Amino acid sequence: MAKIIVTAGPVPGHVVPLAAVAADLTERGHEVLFYTGAQFEGQARRTGARFAPYPAEVEPTSAEFQAAFLEREKLAPFDRMTFDLTRFGADPAPVHDKRLQELLAEFPATVVISDLTSFGTMPLALRAPRGERPLLVYIGMAPPPFDSVDTAPFGPGLLPPTTDEERARYNGMRVQMGAMFADAQEHIEAVFSSMGVTLPGFFFNAMATVPDHLLQLTVPAFEYPRSDAPQGFRFIGSLPAAPDRDFERPDWWADLSSDRPVVVVTQGTAENNDLSQLVVPTLRALADADVTVVAATGRADGPDAVRTEMADEIPANVHLAGFVPFEQLLPLADVLVTNAGYGGVQTALRHGVPLVVAGETEDKPEVAARVEWSGTGVNLHTARPEVAAVRIAVDEVLNDPQYRKCAGEIQRQYAEYRPFDAIAEIVERAAAVG
Structure with a gap:
């Protein structure tokens, strides 16, 4: 039996897939602790997992969070993206990092499973080499954001290059976007420094290179081919949601x-x-x-x-x-x-x-x-x-x-993929080693 911490950002689009993962792992006999927002306690406990709520200061129901969300609604799309990355992603990370360390002291998990945008779990992998810490597994529930010679820069929604001219144009865009994200990059780096770790490069790339595994919730036919994908990146198909037995058909x-x-x-x-x-x-x-x-x-x-x-x-x-x-x-x-x-x-x-x-x-x-x-x-x-x-x-x-x-x-x-089996295999291998 393995001990696993599953953590998800407190929005349905993150909680639902990770709740499905938690439910499958508990059904296989593993011990799971689910760490997310308090409003999802019922959903987390229905998976059979133990539940640990977010600290009050980072709960989405807090007055500070609600004020930030209202501020966010006034922003243009690009500014909203950087706002999400800094205010909702990076700024709460020290609180989550501290709480995860406390949870690991009480519940010595061999694997931590998280959604892709969880800056608060990255320090686990940055403080110690693999084998001396829990394995960090990210579930890719958004398009892979890491850079590649085979794709356009992430964000604007451009199709992959098909000519040398497009590749050259995209390379120029990467320089421009680096400048556009410079303030967000500096902000996120400062947050990581406050946690005693160093963010390794551009934050979009770190989301893929810091975790030991990035398991993408899609299939190759829906994702751009990349000749330079990180070693831990793989497709696992899509996670079906748990059946909603309470739904009454109208x-x-x-x-x-x-x-x-x-x-x-x-x-x-x-x-x-x-x-x-x-x-x-x-x-x-x-x-x-x-x-x-x-x-x-x-x-x-x-x-x-x-x-x-x-x-x-x-x-x-x-x-x-x-x-x-x-x-x-x-x-x-x-x-x-x-x-x-x-x-x-x-x-x-x-x-x-x-x-x-x-x-x-x-x-x-x-x-x-x-x-x-x-x-x-x-x-x-x-x-x-x-x-x-x-x-x-x-x-x-x-x-x-x-x-x-x-x-x-x-x-x-x-239909060719077995996502729950793929996750369980990683969990069980880590438990056998650690």
Whole structure:
């Protein structure tokens, strides 16, 4: 039996996949401690793991955090990205580092499993060589951010270079982006120095080179080839979410099995404060289409927010929902219209569902670019598409079988992977050695 600490950033997109990992490891007989925000205690304990909450000062419910989030909402996309990396990523890292050391003293884990953006776990690997510390395993639940000669710089959502001219242009962009991220790099380096460790190079690269393993939650067909990927980088497929046995299917669920195509639209569970960005334009775009539309708003008051935004003029072919388990919904869908959240896109492709993507913040331009590159959907290149653009894109995906074919090919590749077995193998090998 191994002892494992699993830690996840306190947002559903991070907690859900790592809760699935924790549940699988406890079912295999391992002892797991789940460290995350207090609001996810129930979800963490349902995995069979012990639970350790974040210290109060880094809880997302704290007044300081809430004030920072309101400040973030006013920023442009690039400034929002650097804000997230510094304020939400680096600044809490010393608190998490200290708490993890305390937890390891009480619970001597041989492996720490974390999400990709967890700066607070990096010092574990930077303080001591492998073999003298817990193995650090990152789960890649966002596109790989590390630099490569075979890709464009991470962030703008550019496709890989195909000519020498593009490679030269991308190299020039790397210099420019280094300057753009200089303040964030300096800030993050200072935070790491305060923890008594040195950040090894550019922070995006450190996310891949510091952990012993970076296990990417996708398949090669959805990711740009890299001839210079770090040694610990590998694909493991996508993690299915635990079944939501508490979900009661609404009365309209039977409509999803009719002859009409089903279009699902969502802005995920994070960037859904303003549903006029994508949900409302999609409902208006498809109001007179011969399709059934499900708006999965990702928030309890989402249906009411949509009704208010549309002055209660909800098209007859639309069903509004708060939280809907995608594992149950997407097998019935023909298209997913999404703001390009990585987890939702992977779930759609695991079910062979093609996409229409529209996203500008965080890693969403990179996710959208991979949808375009893989041929699995249409990239609208904006977070606020025009109604007409959404209609054209949905019609294109529904009417061109190539999108469904490409999504189906990726679906078949997913079936070849056993992500839980891959993680368990690493855990059990580390336990046998240590």
